Amino acid sequence: MKLGVLGTGMVGNTIATKLTQLGHEVKMGSRTSGNEKAVQWAKANGPKASNGPFAEAAEFAEIIFNCTAGAASLAALKLAGAKNLKGKILVDISNPLDFSKGMPPTLTVCNTDSLGEQIQRAFPEAKVVKALNTINCNVMVTPHIIPGTHDIFMSGNDSNAKSKVREILTDWFGWKSVIDLGDISTARGTEMYLALWVRLMAVNQTPNFNIKVTK
Amino acid sequence: MKLGVLGTGMVGNTIATKLTQLGHEVKMGSRTSGNEKAVQWAKANGPKASNGPFAEAAEFAEIIFNCTAGAASLAALKLAGAKNLKGKILVDISNPLDFSKGMPPTLTVCNTDSLGEQIQRAFPEAKVVKALNTINCNVMVTPHIIPGTHDIFMSGNDSNAKSKVREILTDWFGWKSVIDLGDISTARGTEMYLALWVRLMAVNQTPNFNIKVTK
Numbered sequence: 001m002k003l004g005v006l007g008t009g010m011v012g013n014t015i016a017t018k019l020t021q022l023g024h025e026v027k028m029g030s031r032t033s034g035n036e037k038a039v040q041w042a043k044a045n046g047p048k049a050s051n052g053p054f055a056e057a058a059e060f061a062e063i064i065f066n067c068t069a070g071a072a073s074l075a076a077l078k079l080a081g082a083k084n085l086k087g088k089i090l091v092d093i094s095n096p097l098d099f100s101k102g103m104p105p106t107l108t109v110c111n112t113d114s115l116g117e118q119i120q121r122a123f124p125e126a127k128v129v130k131a132l133n134t135i136n137c138n139v140m141v142t143p144h145i146i147p148g149t150h151d152i153f154m155s156g157n158d159s160n161a162k163s164k165v166r167e168i169l170t171d172w173f174g175w176k177s178v179i180d181l182g183d184i185s186t187a188r189g190t191e192m193y194l195a196l197w198v199r200l201m202a203v204n205q206t207p208n209f210n211i212k213v214t215k
Numbered sequence: 216m217k218l219g220v221l222g223t224g225m226v227g228n229t230i231a232t233k234l235t236q237l238g239h240e241v242k243m244g245s246r247t248s249g250n251e252k253a254v255q256w257a258k259a260n261g262p263k264a265s266n267g268p269f270a271e272a273a274e275f276a277e278i279i280f281n282c283t284a285g286a287a288s289l290a291a292l293k294l295a296g297a298k299n300l301k302g303k304i305l306v307d308i309s310n311p312l313d314f315s316k317g318m319p320p321t322l323t324v325c326n327t328d329s330l331g332e333q334i335q336r337a338f339p340e341a342k343v344v345k346a347l348n349t350i351n352c353n354v355m356v357t358p359h360i361i362p363g364t365h366d367i368f369m370s371g372n373d374s375n376a377k378s379k380v381r382e383i384l385t386d387w388f389g390w391k392s393v394i395d396l397g398d399i400s401t402a403r404g405t406e407m408y409l410a411l412w413v414r415l416m417a418v419n420q421t422p423n424f425n426i427k428v429t430k
Binding site: 106107112148153179182186188193197198200204206 | 316321322325326327361362363365368394395396397401403404405407408410411412413414415417418419421423424425426427428429430
């Protein structure tokens, strides 16, 4: 499958690498075409790995993963272009973290709105599915590094898009439990959970943890 | 021990009843002295159960539980009186839920502040410990109704107060795991988790669930 990964940071690198290991053609997108981290990543990951500016990666891809920093996501997706996102699944992994007020980070949007909703409103013809934003990138693609079953969540308005994302999460990445929270407004729940996550990370002294819903 | 429970709703009733069952002298506080729910509760719970206005309950108590609705908590505690809270542990169970914008509720304060912090600032001589606000009241006092181990959290500036609250949670209420998140500002984490909790309640179709941190 042709996949686009927007973002060259730890999350983008981890997701893109996993997707190429699964045998897919992956184009890593960045703001500028010659982005060094994207070039290095493409070189290191074989013939099915390539890179280019956001618009090229989005145009290339059947499914797009937004792995940009939350504060930069709307601008990055604008560069990717509404016409290149139209009708496609956009897996939104970003969190609207604001590091400008010190640590731990606050959120740039929350409570009565979310970044997931902002993205869906800005690109109404994309099928935005918020997912994977409640764990560290290592855990995203290798959930078994945490013992036992534990949960991730997804939010989105399009049922078929969520079915496909569930398949990606379970069959591709190995997740055993994916909880569909509902429409894209439920992204407020997972994005606001980050306020607890950053504090649990400080207590746990590792980002490699998750939560399991028990009932 | 002499304990005060501020609030006559489901949370106040559940906590106060549990505390009397444990053999403590419990005064349920309400805005007005003749509050019918408080009178009924006191009648139903034996000679160690009593009721009175907020100030009387706070003055009576060695440890005070804030079980009022979050939107009313600061006003209720003002009625309880700073002099009656001075030097005492105030277990803050409230959540700043705002139902005025429809369901699911939003928060009246979050992100760069929390209700726990607002209460600590308003009553600097009280020892505020945020706890129990991440579960339904049934789960608060009977955690074993959910199978396996699962976690609750506490936040507060005073270490001795947190040690005492940990003892209440484990020895009195039966919690097996209490995670100390740090100072009172970490209440932002548990209060904002409510945005996920309300959506999980809708998915689970029951308020009787919790989370376990897995690592």
